Amino acid sequence: MMMAHEADTKQWVPAIYGRLSDDDKDTKSGKRDVSLSIEHQIDILKDYVTDKGWQEPEVFFDDDRTGTNFNRKGFQAMYAAAQSGAINVIVIKDTSRFGRNWVESGKYFQEIDEMGVRTIFVQENIDTADPKCPALKMLPFYFIFAQWHSETTSEKMRTVLNKQAEQGKYWGSKVLYGYVKDPDNKYKLIIDPTAANVVRRIFDMRLQKLSYGAIARALNSEGLPSPSEYHALKHNTKNKRSYNGNWSSDAVDRVLCNPAYCGDIARNRSGKKDFKSLKADRKPKEDWIVKENMHEAIVSREVFEKCAEMRISTGRIRSTQQHEIRPFASMLVCKDCTYKLVESFTSYTLKTSCATGEPGDRVRAYGYNCGTFNSKGKDACPSHYVSEKEIVAIVSEHIRQTAGVVLQDEDAAREHFYAIKSQSSGTQLNADRNALNRVNKRLGELEKLTEAAFEKSVLGGESSDTFVKLERKYQAEKQELIKQAKKLSASIEKYSKTENDVEMFITLIKKYADLTELDRETTAELIDHIVISASTVKPREIEIHYNFVGNA
Numbered sequence: 006m007m008m009a010h011e012a013d014t015k016q017w018v019p020a021i022y023g024r025l026s027d028d029d030k031d032t033k034s035g036k037r038d039v040s041l042s043i044e045h046q047i048d049i050l051k052d053y054v055t056d057k058g059w060q061e062p063e064v065f066f067d068d069d070r071t072g073t074n075f076n077r078k079g080f081q082a083m084y085a086a087a088q089s090g091a092i093n094v095i096v097i098k099d100t101s102r103f104g105r106n107w108v109e110s111g112k113y114f115q116e117i118d119e120m121g122v123r124t125i126f127v128q129e130n131i132d133t134a135d136p137k138c139p140a141l142k143m144l145p146f147y148f149i150f151a152q153w154h155s156e157t158t159s160e161k162m163r164t165v166l167n168k169q170a171e172q173g174k175y176w177g178s179k180v181l182y183g184y185v186k187d188p189d190n191k192y193k194l195i196i197d198p199t200a201a202n203v204v205r206r207i208f209d210m211r212l213q214k215l216s217y218g219a220i221a222r223a224l225n226s227e228g229l230p231s232p233s234e235y236h237a238l239k240h241n242t243k244n245k246r247s248y249n250g251n252w253s254s255d256a257v258d259r260v261l262c263n264p265a266y267c268g269d270i271a272r273n274r275s276g277k278k279d280f281k282s283l284k285a286d287r288k289p290k291e292d293w294i295v296k297e298n299m300h301e302a303i304v305s306r307e308v309f310e311k312c313a314e315m316r317i318s319t320g321r322i323r324s325t326q327q328h329e330i331r332p333f334a335s336m337l338v339c340k341d342c343t344y345k346l347v348e349s350f351t352s353y354t355l356k357t358s359c360a361t362g363e364p365g366d367r368v369r370a371y372g373y374n375c376g377t378f379n380s381k382g383k384d385a386c387p388s389h390y391v392s393e394k395e396i397v398a399i400v401s402e403h404i405r406q407t408a409g410v411v412l413q414d415e416d417a418a419r420e421h422f423y424a425i426k427s428q429s430s431g432t433q434l435n436a437d438r439n440a441l442n443r444v445n446k447r448l449g450e451l452e453k454l455t456e457a458a459f460e461k462s463v464l465g466g467e468s469s470d471t472f473v474k475l476e477r478k479y480q481a482e483k484q485e486l487i488k489q490a491k492k493l494s495a496s497i498e499k500y501s502k503t504e505n506d507v508e509m510f511i512t513l514i515k516k517y518a519d520l521t522e523l524d525r526e527t528t529a530e531l532i533d534h535i536v537i538s539a540s541t542v543k544p545r546e547i548e549i550h551y552n553f554v555g556n557a
Contacts, residue, residue: 017057017059018060018092018093018094019057019060019094019096020063020064020065020086020094020095020096021062021063021097022050022079022080022096022102022103023050023064023065023066023102024066024068024077024079024102025043025067026067026069026071026072046098049098049127050062050097054096063091065079065080072105072151073106074109075104075109075113083095087122088120093121093123094125095123095124096125098128100151101151105152107145107151107152107473110151110152111145114144114148129143131147145470182204182232182235183200183201183204183260184197184201185197194265194299194300194301196301201303203229204266205303206224207220207260208261208266208308208312211312211315212311213526213529214525215330216254216330217254217255217257217261220257221251221252221253221256221257224257225252230250231256232256232259232260233256261312261313264309266304266309267304267305268299268301269296270295270296270300271294272293272294311552331393331525333396333400333535336533336534337396337534338535338536338537339375339378340539341386341387341389342385342386344386346375347375348371348372348373349371350369351369354366370392372392372393373389373393373396374389375387387540388540389537390540396535400528400535403549404517404520404523404531405518407514407551407557408514408515408516408518409518411515415511418511421557422511425556426503426554426555437493441497444490445490448483451479451483455479458471458475458479459472506553507554509552510553513552514551530552531552532550532552533550535549
């Protein structure tokens with residue numbers, strides 16, 4: 006940095022920089038602070054330059070651009086001018102106009118200073134021409150406070166939107182497919198009967214464990230417009246983003262994962278990684294903020310939750326070349342390597358008349374084998390082949406027996422299912438609760454450590470660099486712990502639903518006491534997965550894990 010006496014004699018070629026973004030809106034009114042407007046900033050800075058007796062400044066600015074990153078056209082143009090030597094002093098209203106990312110702000114500030122370019126922040130009375138300037142020593146904290154302001158502004162905006170959700174208000178620039186806005190209340194959703202019928206069909210097909218692609222093909226074959234195309238047709242607007250009005254796997258996925266269809270309002274389903282990011286990504290379910298029963302549901306909560314669970318448990322569902330989903334596709338699991346059993350078939354010609362066709366007809370016999378065995382051979386995992394005919398017979402009989410037990414003595418069966426659920430979930434539930442207590446305790450400790458480090462830096466004379474390093478370390482650990490806490494909370498909630506799960510299973514299984522044909526719809530409704538032992542194991546071990554209750 007140059008000495009103060011040099012600043013008095015040097016010929017200065019000034020530039021001024023202003024910036025404004027949505028960060029500067031009032032969270033209640035949504036209006037920008039007039040005192041921060043680009044015009045106001047430029048007027049102040051020009052007056053400052055005139056008072057110094059310098060030449061007319063070159064003006065750089067960024068309107069409606071966040072300060073959390075430095076990919077700004079105006080800033081980068083000013084930075085390039087500094088690099089080329091076209092300017093040698095930069096005047097900015099305050100440190101927050103420079104940037105709201107303390108790491109990047111410090112980096113760019115240092116680089117500009119090393120170019121020999123003088124920087125002045127008018128509001129904080131910081132001038133790099135005077136290295137003894139008291140405020141200059143506080144510059145790292147100004148940058149940190151600027152970032153903190155951006156973070157708290159984002160928090161305030163989320164609080165406003167979450168408050169709307171708590172009040173039952175739907176907030177969105179475009180109404181959700183399957184609903185329309187109430188003409189008497191723009192924050193309330195009411196069902197659109199035409200689109201709602203399509204939504205119900207999507208959930209019904211998914212319960213049959215059809216893949217997203219298979220569901221999309223079914224909807225397209227019937228000429229049903231995609232959500233974006235439906236909106237365009239209904240409102241007579243041109244749909245630039247629609248691909249021939251067709252449904253896609255992603256469009257089906259968006260319907261199946263949105264809790265609005267069971268009457269809830271969910272916020273924070275997608276968003277930026279942090280307040281500094283530009284790209285919004287879908288967030289994991291444990292990060293969602295859900296307010297239940299805010300409007301009329303299109304599907305029941307049980308149906309929605311079952312489809313949500315299938316996202317995790319079912320995996321990729323393969324259909325045949327005829328786009329047919331076999332009864333046990335993606336349900337069978339190898340007991341040894343836990344890989345899914347993959348379906349295959351052999352074709353043959355009927356020689357005599359039978360229930361499956363006439364003599365001369367070509368038919369297929371389906372079976373399943375371990376994917377590891379298929380791809381890597383018996384040295385990686387032994388054969389687990391089972392014919393579809395064999396597994397259909399075994400599972401059908403088990404379903405009939407289980408239903409018979411329930412019908413014979415429902416109370417005894419209920420206690421049996423409770424015992425199974427407790428055995429499988431009790432240990433995990435206790436472990437998760439203990440882990441969550443440890444995480445919460447550590448989060449409290451980190452808050453105290455951050456406060457202590459800040460006080461020591463400001464009041465105890467410790468360098469700002471030390472505080473910055475500690476604050477970065479504590480924040481990184483805090484973010485990781487918050488993620489762990491959300492996952493643990495979601496797991497605790499999952500394992501606490503024993504009673505409702507048992508009643509759901511009892512209601513389902515009673516319908517199948519006289520089961521005669523095992524189709525995809527039935528297996529999807531009743532079964533989560535089936536574990537198959539190796540072909541060499543005698544007798545063959547087959548564990549049927551039902552939806553809601555597990556290995557009953």
